[in-house]
Amino acid sequence: MSTWILLRGLTRETRHWGRLPAALRKAIGGARVLLLDLPGNGEFNMLRAPANVEDMVSFVRVAALQSGVPGPYRVLAMSLGGMVATAWAQRHPDEIERLVLINTSMRPFSRMTERLRPSAWPALLGVALHWRDASRPEKTIHSLTCNNVEAFSADLDQWREIRRSAPVSRGNALRQLLAAARFNAGHARPRCPVLILSSRADQLVSPICSAKLAAAWGAVHREHAWAGHDLPHDDPAWTSRQVHKWLAQAAGIT
Numbered sequence: 001m002s003t004w005i006l007l008r009g010l011t012r013e014t015r016h017w018g019r020l021p022a023a024l025r026k027a028i029g030g031a032r033v034l035l036l037d038l039p040g041n042g043e044f045n046m047l048r049a050p051a052n053v054e055d056m057v058s059f060v061r062v063a064a065l066q067s068g069v070p071g072p073y074r075v076l077a078m079s080l081g082g083m084v085a086t087a088w089a090q091r092h093p094d095e096i097e098r099l100v101l102i103n104t105s106m107r108p109f110s111r112m113t114e115r116l117r118p119s120a121w122p123a124l125l126g127v128a129l130h131w132r133d134a135s136r137p138e139k140t141i142h143s144l145t146c147n148n149v150e151a152f153s154a155d156l157d158q159w160r161e162i163r164r165s166a167p168v169s170r171g172n173a174l175r176q177l178l179a180a181a182r183f184n185a186g187h188a189r190p191r192c193p194v195l196i197l198s199s200r201a202d203q204l205v206s207p208i209c210s211a212k213l214a215a216a217w218g219a220v221h222r223e224h225a226w227a228g229h230d231l232p233h234d235d236p237a238w239t240s241r242q243v244h245k246w247l248a249q250a251a252g253i254t
Contacts, residue, residue, distance in 0.1 A: 003032040003069050009079025010176050011168045013042030020232035027240035036063050040172035049172040053183040057088045071095045078102035083183045089190035099194045103229050105209035107184040109216055114206040131170045134160050144204050147228035189217035195246045196221045204229040
């Protein structure tokens with residue numbers, strides 16, 4: 001039985017996946033889905049987040065081992081989690097057999113202004129200044145990352161509760177941001193098959209980052225027409241279908 005590890009991004013934790021894990025299990029029936037938090041987030045929110053992706057990889061590898069679920073693993077990850085998954089696959093290729101990267105970006109393929117749109121900078125500064133407010137930062141993050149607002153009130157209620165029950169410190173948020181900014185994947189692509197999913201209407205990260213990454217690695221790339229940066233939130237069914245189709249094509253199933 002294959003095991004999928006899911007890794008979220010900057011300051012987000014396993015509960016922020018929302019409906020995606022259930023949709024993924026349904027789409028790729030017969031697989032385990034293991035949700036892991038990065039250090040400083042979720043169940044590990046009291047830990048000091050590393051300021052580099054390499055140390056995050058070391059942490060996640062130990063967490064996977066301690067879960068008791070054997071590898072090799074298939075990893076679905078977004079944003080900062082995608083950088084961690086990439087570094088894991090590059091440094092320990094025997095441990096990762098497939099990668100799905102969602103709205104991620106990394107040097108040397110993309111410029112700073114592509115990796116974080118300048119239009120988002122003022123809003124992100126407001127998030128940093130009001131970090132300890134349980135409501136205002138989450139509203140801003142939702143507006144920056146989610147284009148599906150059908151469940152806006154319910155989303156905010158859940159996100160506020162997550163922030164209250166497992167708050168991420170401002171220091172950990174800044175260290176994670178620094179780690180993301182520093183990360184350089186180099187030019188060697190991961191040895192395993194890679195699927196890249198992106199959102200054409202991403203307001204936080206330019207979709208050109210995913211396009212450049214896919215071109216450099218010769219990876220399969222699928223783009224969503226209207227979703228925001230948090231593609232798994234906006235359309236978990238589409239996200240899961242793309243993974244299923246990719247796996248089916250690899251198996252020769254049409």
